[in-house]
Amino acid sequence: MDWVNRLFIFILGIMLLCFSCSQSKRHQVLSIFFDGVESPDTTAAGRISGQGGNAKNDSESQLAQSTPTYFYHTIYQQKECSACHDSENANKLIEELPDLCYQCHSDFSEEYEYLHVPVAMGECGECHHPHLAKNEKLLIAEIQALCFSCHDQDDLRETETHSEIGETGCTDCHNPHGGEDEYLFN
C-alpha cells in the first residue's frame, strides 16, 4: 500500500503549498494597505518599537512583526498634518507640488541648471511617498527599480556606459533631481 502513503504525502504537500501561498497573498494585500495612509497611532508607533502595538487581532500583530521597518517623514511622524493638509478644507493640500515641498526643502530649480523632467513637473510623488516608505529617503521603490519604472532597461543596457549597470547604482553618477548638464551628473 505504498501508493497510499505517497498519495497522502502528495496531498499534504499541496495543502502546505496552498497554505503558504494564501499567507503570502494576504501579507501582500495587507502590505499594500499599509503602504497607503494609516493612522500613525496604529502603525508608526507600534512598528517603530518593533512591537505589534495595539493591533486588533492575532493576524495583525503577526503582520506587524513580519513587515519591514518603515522610514517616516519627520513631520508626518510628529503628526504635523497641517503642515501640508488643510483640515478646514477637506484636508486638501495647502499648496500644490512641488511648491508644497519647497516650503521646507530647497528649490531644485534654483539649485540646478538642468532639472530632471519629473522634478520640473513637480512629480515628487513619482519617487517619494509624502508620509512613509519602506526605503530610505521616503523612496517608493529601491533606486534602480525606481529609475527603470520610467527608463527602459533594455534600451539603456545597449549603451556602453550602462552595459554593467546590474552592479552599479544609478545615483553613483546621476543626481535624481538635477545637475549642471543634461545628463544630470553628480
Ligand code: HEC
Ligand atoms: C509633507 C506633507 C504631508 C504631511 C506632513 C502629511 N501629508 Fe498626507 N498627503 C500628502 C500628499 C502630498 C498626499 C497625496 C495627495 C494627492 O495625491 O492628492 C497626501 C495624502 C493623504 C491622504 C489621502 C490618501 C492618500 O494616500 O492619497 C490622507 C488621508 C492623508 N494624506 C493623511 C495625512 C495625515 C493623517 C497626516 C498627519 C499624520 C498627513 N497626511 C501628513 C502630504 C502630506
Ligand code: HEC
Ligand atoms: C513643513 C516642512 C516640510 C514640508 C512641507 C516637506 N518636508 Fe520633507 N522633510 C522635512 C523635515 C523636517 C525632514 C527631515 C530633515 C532631516 O532630517 O534632515 C524632511 C525630510 C525629507 C526627506 C528625506 C527623508 C530622509 O530619510 O532623509 C525627503 C525625501 C522629503 N522630506 C521629501 C519631501 C517631499 C517630497 C515633500 C513634498 C510632498 C516634502 N518633503 C515636504 C520637512 C518638510
Ligand code: HEC
Ligand atoms: C526620479 C525620482 C525622484 C524625483 C522625481 C524626486 N526625487 Fe527626491 N530623491 C530621489 C532619490 C533617489 C533620492 C536619494 C538620493 C540619494 O540618496 O543619493 C532623493 C532624495 C531627496 C531628498 C533628501 C535629501 C537629498 O537631497 O538627498 C529630498 C529632501 C528630496 N529628495 C526631495 C524631493 C522633492 C521636493 C522632489 C520634487 C520636487 C523630489 N525629491 C523629486 C529621487 C527623486
Ligand code: HEC
Ligand atoms: C517618473 C518617471 C521618471 C523616473 C522615475 C525617472 N526618470 Fe529620468 N527622466 C524622465 C523623463 C521624462 C526624462 C526626459 C528625457 C526622456 O524622456 O527620456 C528623464 C531624463 C533623465 C536623464 C537625462 C537624459 C537626457 O537624455 O536628457 C537622466 C540621466 C535620467 N533621467 C536618469 C534617471 C535616474 C538615474 C532615475 C532614477 C533615480 C530616473 N531617471 C528616474 C523620467 C523619469
Ligand code: HEC
Ligand atoms: C558609471 C556612471 C553611470 C552610472 C552608474 C549610470 N549612468 Fe546613466 N549615464 C552615464 C553617462 C556617462 C551618460 C551619457 C550618455 C552615455 O554615455 O550613454 C548617461 C546617460 C544616461 C541617460 C540618458 C541616455 C541617453 O541615451 O540619452 C539615462 C536615461 C541614464 N543615463 C540613466 C541611468 C540609470 C537609470 C542608471 C542606473 C540603472 C544609470 N544611468 C547609471 C553614466 C552612468
